[in-house]
Each structure stands twice: as structure tokens, then as C-alpha cells.
Amino acid sequence: MNFEKTPGWLDWYAGPSQPTFKLPPGSVDAHCHVFGPGNSFPFAPERKYTPCDASAAQLFALRDHLGFERNVIVQATCHGADNSAMADACRHSGGKARGVATVKRSVSDAELQTLHAAGVRGVRFNFVKRLVDFTPKDELMEIAGRIKALGWHVVIYFEAVDLPELWDFFTTLPTTVVVDHMGRPDVSKPVDGPEFALFMRFMQEHPNVWSKVSCPERLSVAGPPALNGERAAYRDVVPFARRIVETFPDRVLWGTDWPHPNLKDHMPDDGLLVDFIPHIATTAELQHKLLVANPMRLYWSEEA
């Protein structure tokens, strides 16, 4: 079967630079994906984009290059609720990858057990309208109740403007709830403004809510640095991520988001992304929580 990549969608950045920041031993890249390869793991018919292939072997090579020890592989919408590529990558990781799946209400208990054995520890509910069609909330709540019994959590992905409408649903979820990419704040607005204050209140009032302080390359308006050797990229995102890390140090995660689906204007150098970390987690203690202690507690609780 042949898959035509979505026009304009860039391939991931080959040959990422060596980060200047040395990751603490045991660091986890807690948000990344595998795509296909499409010939082995076909993309979902209902997908909104067709990515380039990005295999588990390529992800594990990036992990080693950047200095991570483990990955959390998150099911992306282009694979729908067929978790085969993600689960296969987890199974072939030698225990160094966990997964976050997408499931439908029709998923059987046996299928959930198989995913658990592969390394899955969460499900993802996606509310970004350009990525998915609407799923009724009662269906999602039923799934949340079932996966809670397995000790899994729920990952939610949404745009900041949609938080007020989704608030009641999110705050009744019965599990740990992990927000992707800080709830996608508009970083051209003030960090002390009402939109980001609402997100901070969401975390403050709900101790089961965690946030990934990831994806500066997606959120930045300033963009990457000029190609002049400057490694301080995406600085307009720093105040937002740093505020979350310093206020909720025990409830934050970080990930590369490799291979960076749906980026059309530039493809980030993953080495530069790693060099973003010490700007948002400014002490060795905060870095250890963000990169090691927190993801280990959530995904490898038996070892943490």
C-alpha cells in the first residue's frame, strides 16, 4: 500500500545537533511518536494528515543520540485507534518505552490487557478540532472509568481557548490527567493574563492534573533562532513553561514530540529542543523531577 505524505508536511530533522545540556542519567523523553512505517502499520482511514514514516528504530537512535534512556510513545491521530505501531515499538524497546493508546468504547478487556502487557499506561483524549472528529463525552468517561482500574491515566490535548468549555469534563475525570503541551497557550498573550491564569488555576485546584511543558517549537511565535550558532531557541515560550515547572515541580513532564507532526514552517533540531530544558527547569533538582522522577513515577511505578 502506498501512502502520500500530506503536502507541505516536513520530514523530521535528520542529523540533529548534539545538545549542550547534559541530560541527567535516566532521563525520559515523555512525548514522542512512531509513524508506520505505512507498509507495515497502515495509517487510519479517518486520519486528518498523512505523516512521513518514523520508525521505532529511528526513534531509539534519536533517544541514544540526545542522551535519553527511555521513551513514552504517544498514539497520534494518524493511526486512529489502531495502536499496533506504538505497541510494537514498546515491545521492541527492551522495557525502555511505555505507551499511551487511543481506544474506543468497543475495546475489550482482553485488548486492554494486551496493551498493558506491551507497556501502555494511559489513554489519550484529543480535542484539537483540526486533528479529530468529535467523540461523545459519555463514551470518553466510560473509557476513563475502565482504564482507571488498570492504574492508567488520561492524557488530554486541547487548545487554550477551549479550556472553559471542557473544564467540567476534565475536572470530573477519575484518574491522573496529563495535559499535552501546557494546553497550547497563545504565547503572544501575557503570561500573567487571564488565559494562562485559567490554566494555572486548573492545575492549582486539581492536584491530579499534570502538564507536559513540551512543544516550544509549536507554540513559539518568535520561532527558532537564526542559523548563527545561537542555541537559545523559542524564548517566547520560556516564561510559560518555567512558571508551570516552578509552581508544580512534581507534576511536569517533558518530551521532544519527535517526529513533530503537522509542522510546515520549520522542522526543529531535536538537539536545540533539549537545550531549551535548562531555561525552563533552572536547577538540577527541577531538572531531575521533570526528566527522571516524575515520568518514572507515572510510567515505571514498579521501578520508581
Ligand code: 0GY
Ligand atoms: C503532537 C501534536 C500534534 C499532533 C498529534 O495525534 C496527533 O496527530 O498529537 C499536532 O498536530 O499539534 O503532540 O504530536
